[in-house]
Amino acid sequence: MMNLTNIKLGAVTLRVNDLETMKAYYERVIGMDVLETSEHRVTLGTKEMALVVLHEVSGVRPNPRTAGLFHMAILLPNRVELGRILRHLIEQRIEVGQGDHLVSEAFYLSDPEGNGIELYADRPREQWEYEANGHVKMSTDPVEYESMLEAAADRPFTGLPNGTTMGHVHFKVRSLEAAKLFYQNRLGFKVTTDSYPGALFLAADGYHHHIGANVWARPSQPMGQEAGLEAWTLLVDTATNRELGGTTSEWSLTDDDGITVNIKSVD
Template sequence: MNYKLDPQMQLGYTKIRVQDFSKQKAFYSKLGFTIIEETNDLVKFGVDGRTILILTTEDDVIPRPARTTGLFHFALLVPSREDFGHVIANLSNEGIQFTGAGDHIYSEAFYLNDPEGNGIEIYHDRPKSSYVIDEQGMVQTDTLPVDVQSILALHDPNRAWEGFPTGTILGHMHLNVSDLNDEVAKLYFDALGFDLKTNFRGSAWFISAGGYHHHIAMNLWNGRGIPNAPKIATGLVSFSLNISSIEELEKLTANLQKHDVSYEQVGEKVIVEDINQNEMIFEVQQLTTY
């Protein structure tokens, strides 16, 4: 039987390198995060005491060049459609500018960028029972118009705005990659044990554990064969994936060894890097439940 990644896996946090530390810190504070910890060159933002976003800076950081690999967006999942309406209405009232919205059949989402161009999605999920599955077992998706008025109508002006609601998590990561080929498939499917849930027009893969619509998306929309962004560029540094038990982590490391995939292990953390320098940190953590 082929190895499958822990079906209870959830994403933990994403770490982003920034150039203007003060401006980025102010933006994400306004967006609705709570500061959990900070130093002169690092700040941890989260909800309910759980870190979701880490901003870090270094000397000589440069803007990420156009048409390179890296972050397309990170996605913040709120627990319900009512929470979604609450967040979107309040962020609009705070003057946050959205760049778009989409009904993806399994979810509704709004999009925006931070001051340095890092993409952000805020979304809520529809029930798994609403997924549209094709004859190949793939989850169907689209980008349809969002009923904005019905979402905003859920906003209760008497509900205090205290930032992202309890239960908000990092729902998925969406990456610009250089290729979708056998090498990528061998790492993500054979070695890491993800399932392909959607092959979107041959230009994007949506993959997950446990039957979710996607925990990671990878697209070629910046072009096939694009170079990796410089290590010192703004943008994605790493992201974490929370595993439910040490036994599940041990199953993962055994499968990585079976497929001759290099990894670094630090305590109850296993770090894997793909061909586009996307660093994934698998670690044993308590999972969030709604």
């Protein structure tokens, strides 16, 4: 079993019904720039990297019975930047959930077609704590957001800053055992914590998690062609690409839940 290293996550592709409404949301609410457009596809992100691709398929609807995206997690460079976007969301009267996960502080919302979004900032790695078995300690506690807003008080939000990345992706799956086989044994991610009931977290490079999987919604079907997640992107170096079995610089794998990863060699 390989040990995945030196990776990044790229853009998440969403299959959407109303491209204009979704594009406006990711621009105005989330603060992304439009990077590329075509007749049925819009790529958004920062000037440095693509974060979301919206693929319009007329008439698609979500199916709550299928596996798929729980949320995509956009990682801000620091706590002040997270405070800036939180203030912006409050001003826009956008309702958010929250969670202090010990390793990070996060806010949760959904786009107009129900796709989950996490906006978060990591705590410094030297502050992370670990269980006796080496798993990272994580929790879900209230965020101390007042000091975050205070730190960002004189910094109006002007869009996602450079340095923002796709921090992790979290999926609704039918089986944690099957998810572990795919993400650990096939892709080479390492389990970082399994202490949350009904959930599993995996990562590369000592991170707290690049992949989350849960069975909380008890999906009964694999993903199909419904609205929602179409694919996520794993960026690797050439050596890792070969180790994974890639014979071209861009290729794809699909897990038992129909969740597709586009693997791209970037060096």
